[in-house]
Amino acid sequence: VGEDEFAALHNVANDRLFAYVAVRLGYADAMDAVSEVFEVAWSKRLRAPGTVDDRVGWLFEIAKNKIREEMRRRRRRPHVSSNLDYRDPLSDHAEAIALADLGMHVYRSLSPSDRLLFDLLFIQEVGRDNACAKLNITMQALYTRASRLRSRIAALHEELAYVEGEPA
C-alpha cells in the first residue's frame, strides 16, 4: 500500500474507527487510540490486504487489540479517569457532549445482538449485504431486526432522557 492508498484508507476509516473505539473506551480516549491504530497499520502497510474492504477490516482487527490492551490497562488502574477534560462543563461543546453521552448510554443499554447489528450498519458500515452475511440472516430478517431495533432505541432514548432530564 503506497502513501496515496493509505491516505485513501485513512479517509475511509478514520471516523468509523473513532466511533468503534469510542463505544468501547469512551470518546475521550478514542482519538489517541485511533492514531495508534493507524500508526500500527502504517508500520505494517506493506502487508496490508489487497482490497479496500479487507483493509478496513484489518484496521478494525488492529483496533480490537488496541482496545483489549487499553482495557487491560484500565483493569490495573481502575480509579483513574481519562474523561476529566472531556467532561469540562465549561467546554463550548458541553451540550453536544451531554447529548452524545446520552446516546452512548442508549447504545450500551442495547442487547449484545442489537449492538452487533448497530455496529455493522452504522459504525463499521459494512453494507447491508455484508451485514446479512456476517449475521447469517436474510435481507428480510435484517429489515425486521432493524425495525425492532428502531423501536427499542426510540423507547430507550425517551426513557433515559427522562431519567437524566434531557430533552428527548
Added chain:
Amino acid sequence: VTDDESDEIDGLRRVAESARMPGTVSPESLGIQLESSSEFIARMRATQAGPAVRRSRGLRVAVAFSVIVVIGALAVASPWRSSPAAAATPPALRFEFANEVNAAYAPGKAARGDLLRLAAAARTASPNQGSGMYQLVRTSSWDAHLDPDSANSKAIVVATERSTWLAPDGSMHIEESKGDIVNASGQLAARDPIGTTREELSKGTFDASRSSNLGSNTTAVKQSLLSRADCLNKSSLQTSTCLYREVADLYSTYVVSPELAAYLWTVLAGQPEFRSLGSVTDRLGRTGVGISIDNNKDLGNQRPILIISTTSGQLLGQEILLTRNDPELNLKAPVVYSFSSIVSARYTASDK
C-alpha cells in the same frame, strides 16, 4: 422485500441520529479534531527523519508508570532476540527472602523495619538532583503488547526508553523510543522510527508542584496521596493498594526530594500489608530492598514489588509478578509480568 421494508434501515438511522448515538455523532461536534490523512502521512514521513510527534489529549501519560503492560525479558544468560514475539518471560529477581520460583507468593517479612530504615537512608542522603525548572524522569522498561497482527492472543515484547520533562506550568515534553531488547536493562538494539515518538502535553496537564506540596509531615503526605486517589476511608488493604499506586505514579512524573521519599516510606511503614522481600540487586545492578504488598483482589493476578535503594532511599523501579496464569497473553505464573526502572530523575534547565 418492499420499499417500506428497505426503508427500515434509513428509519433506524434517523432515530439513531436523533438519539446522538455513536457512529452518528461527528468527532468535531464534540470538540475532537481527528488527525486528517494528510496530517497523518506528514507525521509518518517526519518519523523517518526524526522522532514522531503525536497529537494527544494528554491525560494518558499521567499513569504511565503504573500502566506498563508487561515487561518480559529473556533469561539473563540468553542473547536478546530480534524477534520480541519469541521472547520468553524472565525469571524473577532473587531477593533475600524470595527466589525466582516463589517470588510471586513468598510471604517475606513485615516491612515496617525495612521501610523505616529506608526512610532514614533517604533523610540522610544528599543525592545530586540537578538544578533548573524542569523535572526530567528517565525510565527504561520492557513492555509487552498484544500483537496487533494476531487474531489470537499473543504477546510481543518491546523495550521502551522514556524521558519526560515536566515544566512549571504543568506541560510536559515526552520522548519515547521503542525497539528490540538487547539486554536486561531494557536498552534498545535499534530504534524503530514508528516506535519513536515525541509528545507535547499542554500546560495544566499536571500539577508541577505536586511533589513539593504533598505535605510537611507523614500524616499530611498520606492524606494528600489518598485524597488524590479517592481512597479516603477505605479498608487498610485498599489503602495500602492505593498508596502503592500513588507512590509509583509520583515517581513516574516527578523528582522526589529526599524529604518526601522519607515521608513516603514512613507512610508505607504504617500499613501492615506491606511485606519486605529483603535485599536485591535490580536489573541495572543497583542495590535495594524489595517491598511488596499482600496479594488481594484489587491487584488481580499481580504482585507488585517496589525496589528502593538502600543508599539513596529513592525508588529504583518496580516489578510486577504474575501470580496466576494469564490466558490473554498466554503467560503462565509465576513470571515477571512487567518491570520498569527509573534510570534517573533530576531537575534540569532545559525543557528537552
